[in-house]
Amino acid sequence: MARVQLRNLEKIYGGAFKAVHGINLDIRDGEFMVLVGPSGCAKSTTLRMIAGLEQVTSGEIIIGDRLVNDLTPSQRSIAMVFQNYALYPHMKVRGNLAFGLRIAGVPKAERDAAVDQVAKILEIEPLLDRLPKQLSGGQAQRVALGRALIKKPGVFLFDEPLSNLDAKLRASMRVRITDLHRQLKAEGRSSTVVYVTHDQTEAMTMGDRICVMQGGRIMQVATPKELYNKPANIFVAGFIGSPEMNLIEGSLTDGSFVVGTQKLPLAPEILRHLPVLSGAAVLGVRPQHLELGQQGFTARLISAEFMGHEVNLHAELEGQRVVCVVGADEFERLGNREVVRLQPEMKSLHIFDKADGRNMLRSAAAMAA
Ligand SMILES: Nc1ncnc2c1ncn2[C@@H]1O[C@H](COP(=O)(O)OP(=O)(O)O)[C@@H](O)[C@H]1O
Ligand SMILES: [Mg+2]
Structure with missing residues (x-):
């Protein structure tokens, strides 16, 4: 059992700076959990506390059924892969892979068998007799992965392991890791993963569930689909998804969302779910859910980013910047028009409380459910 539980976990650095504010998180046995958030939100601090590399200020960490707060890293049944994989430069790949087992006193024959098995899984057999300096970035990262894998830990901890790779390699390593x-799960090997990244694409493509963090607090824990469709608040809404969700400031009045001089009448099913029908609010609509049409907001086109199949249109709406994704052919038809109408898809709208950022539609729907 390699379930990981964090209970009211806090970290105060130097007796003064609170980096982690009492977080609670339950990671299931075999789950791939991603911790994601901007730089400085305490992802690494949290992971290092799980690893035992950082002292816990208060709260509990439970791995399996053991409270591990006072255990050393080697007693915790974890293996960690960092961004700077730092292989031993004077040792061949084979030696790097076997190193941990050698230190643990595992006999040579057993070590060799383990190295062969891991090398096969990671497809690095032809590299076993090379030195780290003879490896590409992707190959070196696979060796680093192998060093963790060979320990057969209950829990894998990853801290931005792909950040040093170029975009193409990052994409292929993403798939390789998932x-x-x-594969490990199918073979019945317990393989709980806690994976830290600042990259929402990595989080969305890799995680069974994602824990979105900001300022040492958890903003939302959910599946990628739920985060995308039902963000709990403005922060999650803006962080997850690409291009970013449009967050348009305005107010609710008389069944409409009002921005400057413009009024967007809201569908009855939205009005029915809103806890309040007036006051300052933020309208959230993803660029993919804004359509060019005869109705909706009037906006002035500023620029276009050609993406191939699609075009990201940047426009100005009552002094606010909005982005709309349209098909390449639709873009062609626009010709040199400067002003367009942008109609938000009603079923994909979000309305946030301006004061506390909470998603008013999600909380209403959650209460109804
Ligand atoms: N050893 C330390 N001493 C003091 N403050 C630290 C230390 N390590 C990290 N911090 C601070 O704690 C916060 C969280 O850092 P970190 O966990 O590294 O964030 P992340 O991994 O999400 O970028 C940051 O404000 C950082 O400056
Ligand atoms: Mg970090």
Whole structure:
């Protein structure tokens, strides 16, 4: 059992700076959990406390059924992969992979068998007799992964392991790691993963569930789909999804959302779910959910980013910047028009409380459910 539980976990650095504000998180056995958030939100601090590399100020960490607060890293049944994988430069790949087992006193024959098995899984057999300096970034990262894998830990901890790789390699390593996780699970090897990244694409493509953090607090824990469709607040809404969700400031009045001089009448099913029908609010609509049409907001086009299949249109709406994704052919038809109408898809709208950022539609729907 390699379930990981964090209970009221706090970290205060130097007796003064509170980096982690009492977080609670339950990571299931075999789950791939991603901790995501902007730089400085305490992802690494949290992960390092789980690893035992950082002292816990208060709260509990439970791995399996053991309280591990006072255990050393080697007693916790974890293996960690960092951004700077730092292989031993004077040792061949084989030696790097076997190092942990050698220190633990595992006999040579057993070590060799383990190295062969891990090398096969990661497809690095042809590299076993090379030195780290003879490896590409992706190959070195696979060796670093192998060093963690060979320990057969209950829990894998990853801290931005792909950040040093170029975009193409990052994309292929993403798939490799999730495939590996699936494979280990299918073989019945406990393989809980806690994976830290600042990259929402990595989080969305890799996580079974995602824990979105900001300022040492958890903003939302949910599946990628739920985060995308039902963000709990403005922060999650803006952080998850690409291009970013449009967050348009305005107010609710008489069944409409009002921005400057413009009024967007809201569908009855939205009005029915809103806890309040007037006051300052923020309208959230993803660029993919804004359509060019004869109705909706009037906006002035500023620029277009050609993405191939699609075009990201940047426009100005009552002094606020909005982005709309349209098909390349639709873009062609626009010709040199400067003013367009942007109609939000009603079923994909979000309305946030201006004061506390909470998603008013999600909380209403959650209460109804
Ligand atoms: N050893 C330390 N001493 C004091 N403050 C630290 C230390 N390590 C991290 N911090 C602070 O704690 C916060 C969280 O840092 P970190 O966990 O590294 O964030 P992240 O990994 O999300 O970028 C930051 O404000 C950082 O400056
Ligand atoms: Mg970090």
